[in-house]
Amino acid sequence: MSDAILKDAPGEGRLAHAPASHPPVARKRVGVVLANLGTPDATDYWSMRRYLNEFLSDQRVVDYARWKWQPLLQTIILTKRPFSSGKAYRSIWNTERDESPLLTITRAQTEKLAARLKALYGDAVEVDFCMRYGNPSTISVLEQMQARGCERIVFFPLYPQYGSPTTATANDQAFRALMTMKWQPAIRTVPAYFEHPSYLRALANSVEEAYRDLATRPSKLVASYHGVPERYLLEGDPYHCHCQKTTRLLRETLGFDEEEIDTAFQSKFGPEKWVGPATVEHVAELARQGHKHIAVISPAFASDCVETLEEIEEEIRESFLHAGGETFSYIPCLNDRDDHVHALVEVLENELAGWLSTSR
Known part of the structure; x- marks a missing residue:
C-alpha cells in the first residue's frame, strides 16, 4: 500500500511518480469478500436445474467418481429434483425483491459490515459478497474487486465450522478465479470461527x-x-x-x-x-x-x-x-443482527492485521 496516488476522480488517481500521460489507476484498497453457499436466480424448472447442476456437480459436495455420478445426475436427478426444489424455494421466496432470502440476507450483512469496516478503516477497504453457486459468482466479484484497486483480498466463507463441502469448496472457487488472472491479488482466507x-x-x-x-x-x-x-x-x-x-x-x-x-x-x-x-x-x-x-x-x-x-x-x-x-x-440464524456483525468485524480485524490498521 506504499505507492502514493494523487487523487483525480472518485476511486481513481495518478501514481505520484508517473508521467502526466499515465492513465488513471484505481486507488489501492484491501478487499473483503463474504462468500455464501448460493442461490438459484428464480424458482422455475430451468433456473433450478442450472443451480442444482452446478451444486451437485461439485465434487466437494458429492465426491463419487464422475463417470458414475454424472449419468445418474443428468438423466434422473436433474429431471425430477428441480420440481421439488423449486416448490421448496417458492414457499420461502422473497417476492418483493424476486430473490431468495439467502441473497437478501447476505446483502444486508454485507452492507452492515461495510459500514462498520468503513468506520474503522475509512476508504482503504472495499466490501462485497459472492455465492459459490449461482450469482453473484465468485469469479465475477473477485475480478470486480481487482478492477477497483484491491491488490489484497480477505476471502471470508460464511461458515462458522470448517467443512470440505462448504468452506473448502468456497476457497477452491476463489483459487480457480486467481488461476484466470494475469495479475493475481494477494489473498487470505478466513478460518473457522466457531470458537470465537x-x-x-x-x-x-x-x-x-x-x-x-x-x-x-x-x-x-x-x-x-x-x-x-x-x-x-x-x-x-x-x-x-x-x-x-x-x-x-x-x-x-x-x-x-x-x-x-x-x-x-x-x-x-x-x-x-x-x-x-x-x-x-x-x-x-x-x-x-x-x-x-x-x-x-x-x-x-x-x-x-x-x-x-x-x-x-x-x-x-x-x-x-x-x-x-x-x-x-x-x-432464526444470526443473519444481520448487530451482535453477529460485531462478531464478523472482530474476526476480520484479526485477518486484516498487517494489511490495515484501524482508525481507533
Whole structure:
C-alpha cells in the first residue's frame, strides 16, 4: 500500500511518480469478500436445474467418481429434483425483491459490515459478497474487486465450522478465479470461527431473546447442523467435531445443563450412512419421550436459507408435531443482527492485521 496516488476522480488517481500521460489507476484498497453457499436466480424448472447442476456437480459436495455420478445426475436427478426444489424455494421466496432470502440476507450483512469496516478503516477497504453457486459468482466479484484497486483480498466463507463441502469448496472457487488472472491479488482466507467468543455470545443472545418471548420454556434446545456422510469424518474432515464443540460451547455460554441441549444433523442426501442423529427423526423421538415444547437453532448457517426456512420450519416442525409435540420454536440464524456483525468485524480485524490498521 506504499505507492502514493494523487487523487483525480472518485476511486481513481495518478501514481505520484508517473508521467502526466499515465492513465488513471484505481486507488489501492484491501478487499473483503463474504462468500455464501448460493442461490438459484428464480424458482422455475430451468433456473433450478442450472443451480442444482452446478451444486451437485461439485465434487466437494458429492465426491463419487464422475463417470458414475454424472449419468445418474443428468438423466434422473436433474429431471425430477428441480420440481421439488423449486416448490421448496417458492414457499420461502422473497417476492418483493424476486430473490431468495439467502441473497437478501447476505446483502444486508454485507452492507452492515461495510459500514462498520468503513468506520474503522475509512476508504482503504472495499466490501462485497459472492455465492459459490449461482450469482453473484465468485469469479465475477473477485475480478470486480481487482478492477477497483484491491491488490489484497480477505476471502471470508460464511461458515462458522470448517467443512470440505462448504468452506473448502468456497476457497477452491476463489483459487480457480486467481488461476484466470494475469495479475493475481494477494489473498487470505478466513478460518473457522466457531470458537470465537463474540460469535458464541451472539448465538447465546439469540436463544435468550427467543426464550424470553415464549409462553412456555422449551425443555430441549436442538442444535441442528447440516449433515455430511460419516465417511467424511473418518477421512479427516473436522466438521462433525466442530459442530459438537459448538454445541458444548453454546451450552456453556448459556449456562444450560447438559440435558437441555442436543446436537442433530439434517439434509441427508443419498444412500450413504451420515453423521447423526437425523434432526427430523430426533425431534419426533423427543416428542415421544415427553418433550412437548422444544426449540431448534441452526448454528452452522450464518444466514437463513431453504434448509432453515423450509426444511426446519416445515418438514422438521411437522415431524415433531405429528409425533405428539405441542410447541416447536425455530430460532432464526444470526443473519444481520448487530451482535453477529460485531462478531464478523472482530474476526476480520484479526485477518486484516498487517494489511490495515484501524482508525481507533
